[in-house]
Amino acid sequence: MTVAFTPWPNEFSQRYRDKGYWQDLPLTEILTRHAQERSDAIAIIDGQRQFDYRQFKQLADRLAGHLQSRGIGQGDTALVQLGNRAEFYIVFFALLSIGVVPINALYSHRRLELSDYAAQIKPRLLIAEQCHPLFCDTAFIDELCCTYSGLEVLLSSTDPQSRTSLEALLARDPATPLRLSPTDAGQVAFFQLSGGSTGTPKLIPRTHNDYFYSVRRSVQVCRLLSKDRFLCALPAAHNYPLSSPGALGFFYIGACVVMATNPEPYECFRIIERHSVTHVALVPSAVALWIQAARQPPQRLSSLKLIQVGGASFSEHLARQVPPTFGCRLQQVFGMAEGMVAYTDLDDSDEALFASQGRPMSADDEVRVLGADGQTVADGCVGTLATRGPYTVRGYYLSHEHNATVFDAEGFYHTGDLVRRSADGRLNVVGRVKDQINRGAEKIAAEEVERLLLSHSLIIQAALVAYTDPLMGEKSCAFLVSEATLSLPQVRAFLRECGIAEYKLPDRIEYIDQMPLTPVGKINKVFLRQTFNQSSS
Ligand code: AMP
Ligand code: DBH
Secondary structure, three states: OOOOOOOOOHHHHHHHHHOOOOOOOOOOHHHHOOOOOOOOOEEEEEOOEEEEHHHHHHHHHHHHHHHHHOOOOOOOEEEEEOOOOHHHHHHHHHHHHOOOEEEEOOOOOOHHHHHHHHHHHOOOEEEEEOOOOOOOOOHHHHHHHHHOOOOEEEEEOOOOOOOOEHHHHHHOOOOOOOOOOOOOOOOEEEEEEOOOOOOOOOEEEEEHHHHHHHHHHHHHHOOOOOOOEEEEOOOOOOHHHHHOOHHHHHHHOOOEEEEOOOOOHHHHHHHHHHHOOOEEEEOHHHHHHHHHHHHOOOOOOOOOOEEEEEOOOOOHHHHHHHHHHHOOEEEEEEEEOOEEEEEOOOOOOHHHHHHOOOEEOOOOOEEEEEOOOOOEOOOOOEEEEEEEEOOEOOOOOOOHHHHHHHEOOOOOEEEEEEEEEOOOOOEEEEEEOOOEEEEOOEEEEHHHHHHHHHOOOOEEEEEEEEEEEOOOEEEEEEEEEEOOOOOHHHHHHHHHHHOOOHHHOOOEEEEOOOOOEOOOOOEOHHHHHHHHHHHOO
16 A cells, blocks of 8 residues: 555656656665665764764664564554654654655644644554653543554653653664565655645655655755765754755765754854864754854854755845855755755855855756746746646645645646746745745744634634744734734633644734725735734834
């Protein structure tokens, strides 16, 4: 049994294979290719711990062997939630090596997100951390076990004597040897998460072939070397620090990934100096903090070669400060968990580097910039971005209706981003038409939060819109029509109680008597956004 996904039409798969993009190798090859020559090289540094490639593979194999002996394998899915620690990658490769298809929830996700993912994939296995608020008691686990019969649970940092201890399984060899059995490379390897714009989060099925290509191509574009060291300070599960080129890119060339729990500058600076980190992937809000922190006292991090910035719109003003402040290069990255990734070139002119988000990385990334009439606009004009290519998916998981709205008949994914393309193919992201708030690169689907707000007995209408914030880029304001005035803390407490991640809670609320409507009777969010941003500026 394999996990369902929307396949690329044959003529495309054939072309992607002919051009060598798809090599029909499983993602686990990223690790196994170092089993011989680079087995002594350090693969992961996590606090006081470090793992060379031999140990890394041995631990992944051990866990895979134990899971196999518990009858878990091909056709099974896993719900995984681990923070930024070595175990995240060990678990990832272990699952892939026995054909288990995981979804890696972000550490900030809570009950509602995890329940929703579970409802979609019906997991056979749950791997999580006992120190996470959701798993510090057994209530949520009991609930999941009731719903998904036969669910195996593995917890990190639990009693090592327990059958559910992840560490216990990593500490000893399984009784029976492991039989490697990843899914076929043309099949789904794992699910990525979409920031989404709908009521329920969408899952993105990524195949070995397409994801492996995106990693290899990213490694080329970024010219990584095996002596490089990558600081993973963004959530490890996110597509950007995982694959652009991210941890998988650094593993692919046998380099080292250094873990940080979050992008807080002082701790990251300490780790960079201590471990001679060369590369880091950041989001714009983190860069702003890094620049402030690097100035006082003046600090240059001499090992750093490249700071990548992506995930949200990055002002030219801030971009220009990166090279002089840190004495290293800047690279802008514009990507999406659905696929397409654009990079600025390492030797781009200042103009291209500071004022664009680069070019799609594959010669076979097809890009269309469309006007309101659905026709392609001229270079230099703003339009919505649609794309298809060898690593851009053709559909979300089991989302027939939604797919019909965001994937067109030719298989282009309509990203909802407003971009301008220059004659030489560079993209500049100038805005968005999708109903999403980009809060410091954490994406919030407005509809998901609005639905929950409407489940409050006193709230009659709700609209979540973005407002400009100097640090986060955007924050969220909930416009409410309500029978009584609730305070911001009350609204946030209510939503927290519903079980959503903290970053989705509104930063502000505004009460209005009536929602402004568009001519077709939808809530006029453009108007709400404009009036709010004007009145508060
Ligand atoms: P997701 O679909 O959740 O993976 O989020 C991808 C979205 O993040 C894109 O469609 C853009 O809206 C946004 N994004 C990513 N990188 C950038 C960037 N460099 N500049 C502006 N927006 C970005
Ligand atoms: O925001 C993103 O999703 C993103 C940004 C940069 C991404 O998925 C990526 C690079 O691969």
